[in-house]
Amino acid sequence: MEVIIQPTYAQLVAVSAGIIRDALLKKPNLVLGLATGSTPIGLYEALTRMHKTEGLDFSSVTTFNLDEYVGIPPNHPHSYHTFMATYFFNAVNIPTENRHIPQSTAVAHEEFCEQYEAAIVNAGGIDIQVLGIGIDGHIGFNEPSSSLGSRTRIKTLAQSTLKANASHFGGTVNAVPKMAITMGVGTIMEAKQCLLLANGESKAEAIAHAVEGPITAEVPASVLQMHPRTVVIIDEAAAAQLKRVDYYKQVYANKQKLLSQGH
Numbered sequence: 001m002e003v004i005i006q007p008t009y010a011q012l013v014a015v016s017a018g019i020i021r022d023a024l025l026k027k028p029n030l031v032l033g034l035a036t037g038s039t040p041i042g043l044y045e046a047l048t049r050m051h052k053t054e055g056l057d058f059s060s061v062t063t064f065n066l067d068e069y070v071g072i073p074p075n076h077p078h079s080y081h082t083f084m085a086t087y088f089f090n091a092v093n094i095p096t097e098n099r100h101i102p103q104s105t106a107v108a109h110e111e112f113c114e115q116y117e118a119a120i121v122n123a124g125g126i127d128i129q130v131l132g133i134g135i136d137g138h139i140g141f142n143e144p145s146s147s148l149g150s151r152t153r154i155k156t157l158a159q160s161t162l163k164a165n166a167s168h169f170g171g172t173v174n175a176v177p178k179m180a181i182t183m184g185v186g187t188i189m190e191a192k193q194c195l196l197l198a199n200g201e202s203k204a205e206a207i208a209h210a211v212e213g214p215i216t217a218e219v220p221a222s223v224l225q226m227h228p229r230t231v232v233i234i235d236e237a238a239a240a241q242l243k244r245v246d247y248y249k250q251v252y253a254n255k256q257k258l259l260s261q262g263h
């Protein structure tokens with residue numbers, strides 16, 4: 001696990017956007033796993049800027065979103081379909097047929113979940129999976145006690161998640177859908193690289209558990225310690241409860257120095 005601590009959210013965004021740009025320049029048909037929530041919005045804005053000003057080309061990119069609420073239509077103002085259109089898809093040139101988001105209104109949910117997994121495999125697997133983290137340590141909508149081997153399926157949301165996401169539903173906890181379709185932890189772990197992003201003090205405890213705590217289903221993000229290529233990119237506030245901040249900073253500084261020397 002590489003832990004990159006940046007002074008500000010803007011710098012966290014710059015580092016994560018840089019990783020995706022470099023990967024896209026190397027592999028134009030990159031398969032991206034995408035996340036919603038407030039955390040990756042800056043990343044989507046940065047990639048949009050790169051598309052508009054540098055001509056960064058997304059025309060061969062395929063995307064798979066982590067999750068979607070169950071019980072609201074895709075055109076609902078707070079669906080993740082609407083979120084992705086608003087913050088990313090409407091602004092870059094990813095072909096419509098290459099964009100995949102779990103279908104919240106699918107009647108045959110189980111069949112849909114199997115097809116979603118198959119579509120990821122058919123696309124060659126996810127190259128880079130962008131992840132945020134819930135205050136309870138969830139990734140996607142894999143709430144505490146989710147099986148670390150779980151696949152795409154329907155999950156009931158934790159009360160803390162309903163509360164945290166109520167601001168997107170007019171501040172009313174009851175208005176937040178109680179269930180979601182989410183890629184499983186096992187599905188996420190098959191991505192070739194994971195980028196876990198977090199900012200702000202509300203994420204400090206979850207990040208400390210995920211990065212330095214034991215690997216446990218109580219904190220689903222902790223399983224990323226087992227992933228061969230996870231990069232955790234956080235700001236100072238989200239790093240506040242980590243024990244080894246100086247160590248992570250030193251390792252990153254040394255790596256940057258070696259890279260600048262052409263190693």
Ligand SMILES: N[C@@H]1[C@@H](O)[C@H](O)[C@@H](COP(=O)(O)O)O[C@@H]1O
Binds near residue numbers: 066
């Ligand atoms: N399903 C999403 C997660 O994918 C996201 O990581 C989390 C954190 O959201 P935010 O970035 O707004 O804190 O919220 C939701 O529960």
